[in-house]
Amino acid sequence: MSIVQNRKLIWFFGLLTLIIGSNFLLYRLEMMQPLPHTIALATLLDFLIIIPLVTYFFFIRKRYSLKYLVLVGFAGYGAALLIIPQGYLGSYSYVRYILLAGEGAFFLLELYIVFKLVTKLPAIFKYYKQKQSDIPAFPHRMEQALTHYLKHNRFIEIVSSEMSMFYYSFFSWRKKQIFHDNVFTFHKKTSAVALNLMLIHALVLESVGLHFFLHNWSPTIAFIALILNGYTVVLFLADIQAIRLVPFIITDQSLYLQVGIMKRLTVPLKEIKSVRYYQGPEKVSKEVSKQVFDAVLSDFVKEKPAIEIEFYSPQEVKKMYGLKQKVLFVHLSPDEPQKFIETLNGKAVL
Template identity: 30%
Template sequence: MASVRLFLTPKTGFFILLTALLISVELAVTHTTGFSRHPVAVSLGVLFDLVVVTTGLFYWLVAKPLQLPRSRTILVAILMLRLASLILPEAAFLSNQFWPYLLVLTEAMALTLAGFRIRTIVQTYKRLRPLMDAESALHGSLAGVFGEKAAGFIIGEGLTLYYVLLGWRLTSAVPFGSTAVTTHRESGQIALVIGLLVVGVIETAGVHLLLNRWSPSVAFWVTLASVYGFLFFIADCIATVKRPSYLTDTHLHIRFGVRWRATIPRPAIVTVERIHEKPAKQPGQLQGAFLTAPTALLVFREPIRFQGPYGLTKQVSRLTFCADNPVSFVDQLMDGIG
């Protein structure tokens, strides 16, 4: 709300009023007899007023006083060009002569806007990278441009493809001086997931053959969704092995494959204990073990925000997961919170 109030300045209101008046005038012009007599000249005038004049007003009255990024001005120009295409009648000369060139102009402006956004993302990433891991820095740089939800979705899609295509070439991503907290070596998680994938492939093939007799298009989309699910599980397995959780002197960094991640200050942990079976469901509890029984239970002083796949978030007050060496993990963590 504060950002909205900052944007609603007297100059912004003046720009909105002038733009609405200009659109009304140009809309009336397209219905005059003068437009019918000289459609080319009048159309060029309407385009100039709606695109160039409006964009200039936005820059001088809104973008420059508020120090908005140049991408906002380009976006306004693209929107006004689209509005002009709706206001002007669909005459033959417009579709054959002008709109192909305007389409090229729109594409060029869109690419320029994307270039500005990429530049902002890269600069933000370089600023954040020394302070956090690569994934968190990338998430922060994307969130600054697209917002938290969109950034989470982009990260989710990107991580899935990244680990499926390049994960086998990666080394274990644990910072120097920290202690890795692995979850796959003794739990049998990888073997269970591989077995699940084998069964899933067989079932998907059978379902595809059955659905294909009824509707080939439905069979295609169901199979495509299944294949995407397989890729997600493969990426999660690779990330679990190559990108385990780790413990530092000040924080516990939770990374459960491509599913959940969080950075937890050690003083925020009230208790940590060994367990041998999955506890009963409770509000604010997250089950971090996948297809296996958990071996450790953490209780937090206050709910911790966990980031999940595709922008999902959850406030967690109790966490269970399967640590490969629960005795050593509990002892090390108790030393930091005791």
């Protein structure tokens, strides 16, 4: 699998280099002069059609929404403007307006989805409150509430991720931790919270210095960098709260594993093949890691997982912004590993 992936990357970047490099040299080698003005149209076709098609067949097909082709097209148009000398583009200014029209149509579609979301917010929040006793954590409840009233798609998954992030960052500070026999914390014996606090501290200091440095060069870029850094601070705060407030939960039907704000996995107990103490290497290979849900928190020194869970069939890990991963194993380190194993073995049919 890794070899195939590497070959795909080599082919993709090889074709990309060939297309961009040949067009770049075409306008700059004296031996190719003089060029007809219509050559600019051929370059635009390369960057607006060929490169998006190559990107589609190598990466987007069967994995991501076709709307990403719009972004690739805009990036290609920007690259073409940098490569084609200005004198060649005078006859093709209409291409810009075609792209803007396509982007406008895409924006109107997204605006319509937002409008539908806003109009259904009261019903969504009502459904969310009704489901509080059934589903243990905010992202699970909010995703179910959203998909109950709206068609499930990547945009809804992004909205759910954003709502979860802002909930944990700003509205969860009075919420108390859950304590009962089927709940298992996994952060008390680690320095994960302290690590995130240290990163926030470093990011705030870096943001102040970088903002003043960039402001002398470009106020716009300085403002954008400040917003991105602020967003990252909010993300780290949400991660801290989610780690504290959302433990591993075992119900009569499912095992809920949420690791901060970044990723979560819900597994039916009937899909659990085995639960055992981890006996593998401290660092698994890249090939094996693709099949493993790593539920061990980041720390100053990464520790070996305490427990390994194996499934009968691949299970879907949900990450932020709709990203997904299929896994056959889970590596985790609850604060009470022995009790966790006994409880899970008592509920799962192994």
